[in-house]
Amino acid sequence: MVERHAVEITRRLIECPSVTPEEGGALVYLAEVLEQAGFACTRVDRGGIANLFARKGPKGAGRTLGFNGHTDVVPVGDTGAWTVQPFGAEERDGMLWGRGATDMKSGVAAWVAAAAAADLPEDGALVLAITGDEEGDATDGTVALLDWMAANGEAMDACIVGEPTCPEVMGDMMKIGRRGSMTAFFTARGVQGHAAYPHRAKNPVPALARLVALLDTHVLDDGTDHFDASTLAVTTMDVGNPATNVIPAEARATVNIRFNDAHTSSGLTRWLEEMADEVAAQTGIGISMTVKVSGESFLTPPGALSDLVAAAVEVETGRRPEMSTSGGTSDARFVKDHCPVVEFGLVGKTMHQVDERVEIVQIEQLARIYERIIRDFFR
Incomplete structure (x- = not known):
């Protein structure tokens, strides 16, 4: 049988x-x-x-x-x-x-x-x-x-x-x-310095935190006929700084997006780039991004x-x-x-x-x- x-x-x-x-x-x-x-x-x-x-x-x-x-x-x-x-x-x-x-x-x-x-x-x-x-x-x-x-x-x-x-x-x-799935990896680069003299450094951490907060609170959509609403999850923020008196030169963050048929990975990538460029312009901190797309x-x-x-x-x-x-x-x-x-x-x-x-x-x-x-x- x-x-x-x-x-x-x-x-x-x-x-x-x-x-x-x-x-x-x-x-x-x-x-x-x-x-x-x-x-x-x-x-x-x-x-x-x-x-x-x-x-x-x-x-x-x-x-x-x-x-x-x-x-x-x-x-x-x-x-x-x-x-x-x-x-x-x-x-x-x-x-x-x-x-x-x-x-x-x-x-x-x-x-x-x-x-x-x-x-x-x-x-x-x-x-x-x-x-x-x-x-x-x-x-x-x-x-x-x-x-x-x-x-x-x-x-x-x-x-x-x-x-x-x-x-x-x-x-x-x-x-x-x-749903589609994609992951964005952000790196914010500033200038390392002494925590007692922050004016001599460029701290990337607040800039990256601002970007992550903007992404986290953004509503991508309300769902479509056959899909629930798309989601964005912040999965990590890393500085790797063991010293309490040093402003780090770099900070990194990762977000994962699960998206419905209202979006494509290319469209979402453009949006992420625009948000990163906006925060970079506001803070003077350079922010780069790479993206891995698991599927549309x-x-x-x-x-x-x-x-x-x-x-x-x-x-x-x-x-x-x-x-x-x-x-x-x-x-x-x-x-x-x-x-x-x-x-x-x-x-x-x-x-x-x-x-x-x-x-x-x-x-x-x-x-x-x-x-x-x-x-x-x-x-």
Whole structure:
């Protein structure tokens, strides 16, 4: 049965110590399972990251459904705090325990089990793009797979990402988009001096504090049709000055912005530069900025794909999932440039935690949901 196969695949994947960027045997095992089910598998490794592409059905098929997921996991942390072996895949109390059980080896396993059992029409194909770099920098993971697909004429008409999406109970939420994420790093430069003679120095700290206060109190927006209001969080201010009688030469601050579809990273970057220039002009302190963009906001408008997923979830769980754009980023931010994408997966309460675990019944439910999505997509 697809349910037991999904549980067994999850167990085998948890046993693989695939902490980013280590492959840990996870993709090797998945390739074996998929090839036995008739998939053609290709390793798409780049930059020391292991990735797997698999396809069943004709290349350039009239209808191609894709799945994106990852087998890499975050570090286990303090092993002494775990009550089980982090990579032991122990079954206990109706749970399967271990790092990656929730995020997201169970999601990958459920799709692989469903895909292996699928009957495809002559004009249908299934594609899996599985990365080992979602928990890391994500520069050579899903991006590498999509680059390889473009170079080799591979394409998906729609894609499901199997990240945990349900906050409380199985089936209560799916993701049809994500907020964008960017981080700005500010450096204010003055002139070092003696604290007793401040007129001989140029103190960068008050200038940087003024800038941070302005950014912190600014309202970016009030939300949009499918997104909550954008947020800006000051995450650190650092001077690194151990002396109480020295005015420092430099001070640094970092802010993180999670933004909705009312903004782009380029527009927000221009605004941040304008604010920094304004404070610099007022204070005479030079302020420089660098920006790292993790992803732009995106939305897959409600329609055929979200309806397909929601209907399958409702049949198997009795719940019509809320269509949400909440949470952090995922590799869907890359897939959205290739094809429409929707995310649905397990309850994510224990992901990244000590004693990460998943209810076995949830893995079984997810496998049935994915089985139904595949069947209904080609119907």
